[in-house]
Amino acid sequence: MEALEETEEAEQTPEDTNSLNISDFLDDLEADITVGEASVPSDVPGFDWSSIDTSHLPSSYKTNSRQEKELLQLADHFLEQYTHLCPDRKPLFVHPVNECGVQKFVSTTLRPTLLPFPELYYWSGCASFVCDYLIMEPLKCPISLPSSLYSPTTILRYQRGNCFDFTVLLCSLLIGAGYDAYCVHGYATLEMCSLDQTQEVCPLLRKPPEVPEEEDPNKYRIKYPVEPQSKFELQQKAKKEEEIEPGQEEEREEEVEVEKPKRDPLHGLRVHAWVLVLSGKRKVPETFFINPFTGNHHSTTDECFLGIESIWNHRNYWVNMQDCRQGCKDLSFDLSDSICWEIMFSESNEPSQLPTESPKKDTDDMVSDSSNALEKGEIDMSFEMPLSWVARIKVSYREYENPFSQGKKVILYNKAKLEKWAAYANGDGLVERVTVYADSDCTEEVEVKEWFKHREDLLYMREVNKQTQLITDYFRPGHPLLLKAHSYTSLEPETGHTVEYYHTARVDGLWKRFENATEMTEYFVGREDFLHMRHIELGERDKKTQTAGIGTDANPRPIVQIKEYFHRNPEKPADEDIEERIFMVIDDIIQLTYHLEVHDTIASKVVFCRVIGREKREDEIFLSRENSVTYQPWSSEKHKNMLHLYNLLWELRAEQKLLKQQVRDSEAEV
Numbered sequence: 001m002e003a004l005e006e007t008e009e010a011e012q013t014p015e016d017t018n019s020l021n022i023s024d025f026l027d028d029l030e031a032d033i034t035v036g037e038a039s040v041p042s043d044v045p046g047f048d049w050s051s052i053d054t055s056h057l058p059s060s061y062k063t064n065s066r067q068e069k070e071l072l073q074l075a076d077h078f079l080e081q082y083t084h085l086c087p088d089r090k091p092l093f094v095h096p097v098n099e100c101g102v103q104k105f106v107s108t109t110l111r112p113t114l115l116p117f118p119e120l121y122y123w124s125g126c127a128s129f130v131c132d133y134l135i136m137e138p139l140k141c142p143i144s145l146p147s148s149l150y151s152p153t154t155i156l157r158y159q160r161g162n163c164f165d166f167t168v169l170l171c172s173l174l175i176g177a178g179y180d181a182y183c184v185h186g187y188a189t190l191e192m193c194s195l196d197q198t199q200e201v202c203p204l205l206r207k208p209p210e211v212p213e214e215e216d217p218n219k220y221r222i223k224y225p226v227e228p229q230s231k232f233e234l235q236q237k238a239k240k241e242e243e244i245e246p247g248q249e250e251e252r253e254e255e256v257e258v259e260k261p262k263r264d265p266l267h268g269l270r271v272h273a274w275v276l277v278l279s280g281k282r283k284v285p286e287t288f289f290i291n292p293f294t295g296n297h298h299s300t301t302d303e304c305f306l307g308i309e310s311i312w313n314h315r316n317y318w319v320n321m322q323d324c325r326q327g328c329k330d331l332s333f334d335l336s337d338s339i340c341w342e343i344m345f346s347e348s349n350e351p352s353q354l355p356t357e358s359p360k361k362d363t364d365d366m367v368s369d370s371s372n373a374l375e376k377g378e379i380d381m382s383f384e385m386p387l388s389w390v391a392r393i394k395v396s397y398r399e400y401e402n403p404f405s406q407g408k409k410v411i412l413y414n415k416a417k418l419e420k421w422a423a424y425a426n427g428d429g430l431v432e433r434v435t436v437y438a439d440s441d442c443t444e445e446v447e448v449k450e451w452f453k454h455r456e457d458l459l460y461m462r463e464v465n466k467q468t469q470l471i472t473d474y475f476r477p478g479h480p481l482l483l484k485a486h487s488y489t490s491l492e493p494e495t496g497h498t499v500e501y502y503h504t505a506r507v508d509g510l511w512k513r514f515e516n517a518t519e520m521t522e523y524f525v526g527r528e529d530f531l532h533m534r535h536i537e538l539g540e541r542d543k544k545t546q547t548a549g550i551g552t553d554a555n556p557r558p559i560v561q562i563k564e565y566f567h568r569n570p571e572k573p574a575d576e577d578i579e580e581r582i583f584m585v586i587d588d589i590i591q592l593t594y595h596l597e598v599h600d601t602i603a604s605k606v607v608f609c610r611v612i613g614r615e616k617r618e619d620e621i622f623l624s625r626e627n628s629v630t631y632q633p634w635s636s637e638k639h640k641n642m643l644h645l646y647n648l649l650w651e652l653r654a655e656q657k658l659l660k661q662q663v664r665d666s667e668a669e670v
Contacts, residue, residue, distance in 0.1 A: 049150075052158065054100050060389040061151065062100045067386040071105050074383060075317075078344050082319065092310050092319065093164070093185045096149040104389060106183070109149055109168055110314040111390040112175040117400055123277060126173040127295030132420065133403040134169070135160040136195050136293055143269045145185075151390045159405045163193070166292035167273040172393060175314060180278040182318075184289070186308040186328075188272035190264040195293045202413040203296070204434050204449065268306050276311055278333060287333050301329045315385050317344040345383040415440055429455040477502055481669065494557075497670055515670050522666065530567040536663050537561040539586075556667065559585045562659050568595050575604045583656050590652050608649050 054061070064072070075094050082092065095103045119125030134155065139146055139162050146162060152169040155161045161169075167183045174181035191199060264270075275290040289298040289305060298304065307324030308331065310317065319342040322331050332340045402422040411418040419433045432451040438444040448464040461474040472487040485500040494517045503511035503525045512523040520536040539558040562583040569577045580593040594604040 049099075052099065052154070057100060057154075058391055060391075061098060062102060064102060064104075064389075065386065068105070068108065068389070071108070071383070071386060072103060075105055075344065082342075090309060091145065093145050093149075094317070096145075096147060098148065098389075099150045099154050104149070105317075106149060106168075107312050107314055107317055107385055108388050109151060109390060110175065110183070110312075111152055111172045111388045111393055112314055113172055113393040114176040115173065115393070115395055115400075117395075120173060121177050123174055123177070123179055123282075123290065124295070124297075126170060126177065127275075127290050127292070129400070129403060130166060130170045130173070130292055131295040132409060133159060133399075133405075134166055135405060136166070137162050138194060139163070139271060142193060143266055143271060145271060152393055153391050156393065156395065163273040163292060167275055169393075170290065170292045171275050171313070174275065174277065178282050179284065180281040182276040182278070182311040182313045184274050184276050184308055184311050186272060186274070187268055187270055187306040187324075188274070189267070189304045189306065190270060192291060192293070192304045193270045193272045197294065197414075198412050198440075199414055202416040202418055202434055204418065204432070205413075205416060205436065274305070276333070278335075300331065300333065301327075303327060303329075314388065316347065318342065319344070345385070412442070415442070417442060423453050429453050429459075477505070482506055493670065499670065513666065513670070515667075520663070520666060520670075530569050531564060532567050533563075533565040535563040535565075556664065559660055559663055561585060562656075562663065564659075574600065579603065583652075583659065585656070585660070590649070590656070592652075606645070606648070608652070 072095055079092065079094060082089070093106060095105050098104050098109070114121070117125070120129060137160055146164055149164055149168065150161070152165075152172055155165045155169055164183075164185075171181045171183045190196065274292060277284060277288055277290065279285060279287045287300055289300060289302065290296070291298060291304075305328045308320045308328060310319045312318065318335055320331070320340070321342050322340050324331070335341050335343070402425070404420065404422055404425075407421070407425060409420040411420075415437045417435045417437070419435075421431050423429075423431060425431075429452040430450055431453050434449045435442075435445055436447040436449075438446050445466045447466060450462045450464075452459050452461070458476040458479050459473055460476050463472045463474075464470075469489050470487060471489065472485060473483075474485050475483045479502075482502045482505050483499060484502050485498075487498040489496055494515070496516045498512070498514045500512050501510050503509050509524045509527045510522055511525045514521045518538055520538065522534045522536075524531050524533070537560040539560050541555050541557055562585065564581040566578055566581070568574075568579075574595045574597040577595045578592055579595045580591075582589075582591040584590070588609075590608040592606040596603050
């Protein structure tokens with residue numbers, strides 16, 4: 001016997017030895033992982049699926065109908081043929097046991113349901129609800145299929161499950177909403193299987209793609225000469241960069257090594273389940289995947305998906321017969337193609353490609369019988385899928401509005417942390433918060449973004465710059481003051497506030513206002529008088545009244561100067577259309593600057609000054625050659641008339657009085 005064993009060992013080829021070594025390594029690794037990952041701490045301490053109460057479940061959960069038993073026999077028969085013809089393939093996920101320990105076919109575990117919530121009529125709403133409502137549990141062994149598949153009703157009740165539980169629930173909602181959706185059993189990367197998003201950018205921080213600017217098709221446009229550069233200076237600059245680069249490259253390599261994830265020894269072997277949505281129904285333009293853990297949309301060419309074993313919906317089951325050595329990039333999802341996809345139950349009485357005879361004969365006879373069956377195509381595997389054994393999926397309004405079982409959900413991204421709450425969990429209406437960090441260890445905060453719902457002041461977003469302490473609030477239309485955005489460092493008055501308004505809803509067309517202790521600037525849009533900017537300079541308050549304890553309303557800041565800027569009014573001549581208007585309130589000077597015509601180079605100006613040595617009387621308009629300066633080289637004779645200047649000064653005095661009141665109103669509004 002020893003000699004026989006030695007000869008058998010000598011006959012083993014190097015390939016057989018390598019395959020044995022690999023299989024032994026995987027067996028040992030699987031045993032280690034089973035022991036290690038089975039003890040992964042759950043979010044609820046001491047939670048045990050084996051201890052759940054199943055006494056209240058319907059009889060369909062505990063027994064199989066005649067049609068279901070026949071279905072299981074056909075599935076077993078299909079598996080026998082499949083394992084015979086494809087002995088190197090991994091086992092299929094066909095009929096695991098449910099929560100009552102009864103074998104159920106995976107297609108009957110799907111329960112197509114349309115829930116009465118508008119958001120769940122779309123795939124994005126269904127995906128976000130499932131990933132928010134359920135708590136992710138890893139598979140006991142990452143390279144093996146789970147032994148059980150619980151009903152979506154039980155998963156919803158306990159709000160937890162593995163990737164297959166997530167997928168079945170999401171697919172049930174999508175099919176109920178009218179999508180051509182399928183559950184997928186395949187393989188994915190470590191990050192996707194373990195819900196590790198620390199290498200990804202937070203979706204709320206992604207910038208929209210830049211639209212490339214269209215080039216001017218006019219080939220006769222003027223090409224301006226490029227600014228000349230010294231070749232010698234460029235050479236010297238390149239030399240300096242070459243001297244600095246070696247040190248920087250070493251630092252960059254160290255940073256890349258730190259940030260680069262470690263190689264996964266189980267790459268390509270980790271079992272995962274996700275959802276496939278085919279194009280066609282619900283006007284879906286392109287086939288795509290949905291990761292049930294995150295609810296994110298993925299292309300079918302995404303490198304995170306490494307292969308597919310099988311897919312199923314509520315009507316049938318398909319086995320992938322295509323090569324997945326390049327992942328899912330080159331896969332065809334035409335399920336009617338019998339070369340790419342082996343269907344379990346032929347539709348429209350189409351013959352199956354697999355033989356139906358049980359492998360009781362010798363191997364040679366079995367192969368010949370299967371080849372004859374394949375050539376003749378005489379086997380009819382058509383079968384009507386029984387109805388789902390799962391009870392109706394129900395989600396109450398309270399459960400839908402509060403999907404987080406622990407009050408909130410925390411997701412870690414690359415240098416960012418996302419926190420989610422239910423709509424009414426916080427008193428201030430906070431529902432989401434993204435914290436951006438400067439380092440990968442998430443120790444130094446750079447920026448915080450918060451989103452709100454159901455607030456009386458219609459605040460929906462707030463941005464906080466942790467380095468400058470600048471806070472920006474964003475409001476929806478309908479605010480009592482028509483606010484759109486408000487930037488500040490402190491809510492105290494006169495500390496620097498920038499306010500944006502919904503200008504189309506305001507009578508004065510104001511869209512932006514900036515105010516601090518010494519100035520105020522207002523910007524306007526779409527005014528009939530063509531005013532587009534107003535700048536006010538403010539002085540310091542009287543210190544005596546401040547020390548006396550008088551409030552800011554009774555002791556306003558003195559107005560030093562008011563500047564107004566106007567756009568060109570094409571209906572007026574340029575020498576009558578004011579471009580800039582300055583009211584020097586303390587110095588009692590008014591200065592006007594008019595617009596220029598196309599051929600003009602010097603603008604017309606009018607200045608009204610205070611007469612030195614004359615006391616100013618209330619409501620008195622005093623005009624003489626001494627206190628008025630005009631320079632209007634292009635104007636007509638009427639502009640040089642003193643009566644015209646007197647009427648103009650009278651109007652300006654009235655305007656100044658109104659402007660001072662408007663400034664006080666603006667201060668009060670801020």
